[in-house]
Amino acid sequence: QVFVVESGGGSVQAGGSLTLSCVASGYTDSLTYMGWFRQAPGKEREGVATIYIRDDVTYYADSVTGRFTISQDNAKNAVYLQIHSLKPEDTAMYYCAADYRTNWSRDQLLLTSTYKHWGQGTQVTVSS
Numbered sequence: 001q002v003f004v005v006e007s008g009g010g011s012v013q014a015g016g017s018l019t020l021s022c023v024a025s026g027y028t029d030s031l032t033y034m035g036w037f038r039q040a041p042g043k044e045r046e047g048v049a050t051i052y053i054r055d056d057v058t059y060y061a062d063s064v065t066g067r068f069t070i071s072q073d074n075a076k077n078a079v080y081l082q083i084h085s086l087k088p089e090d091t092a093m094y095y096c097a098a099d100y101r102t103n104w105s106r107d108q109l110l111l112t113s114t115y116k117h118w119g120q121g122t123q124v125t126v127s128s
Helices: none
Strands: 002-007 010-013 018-026 033-039 046-052 057-060 068-073 078-083 092-099 122-127
Touching: 002 092, 018 033, 018 092, 018 122, 033 068, 033 078, 046 068, 046 078, 057 068
Parallel strands: 010 122
Antiparallel strands: 002 018, 018 078, 033 046, 033 092, 046 057, 068 078, 092 122
16 A cells, blocks of 8 residues: 655745645555646646656656656655746645556656545645
């Protein structure tokens, strides 16, 4: 079993920055990909960034490229999402997810169906 817990959300003004944290526990040796997703009210959950834990390769949604940075700390089983130049449209619940499989195509890496383990989310609210 793998458990995923997010933290770091909050209320910020547009233009500000925020770093979200995600810590995995349990059977973490099996994990391959960890990703960040977000869900705004009334919208579907969307993938924003993912990282392949074993070689640090990252992949971003076009909508966040240049403003979001995903990174990891293997020693802490942690993955981070740095968000810069925050916009009101970034307001959402941000979720961390993890998976243990490797046979994913690049197009599948930001799909919710790819990930087996999910956290409860951390809220980010951006005011104008």
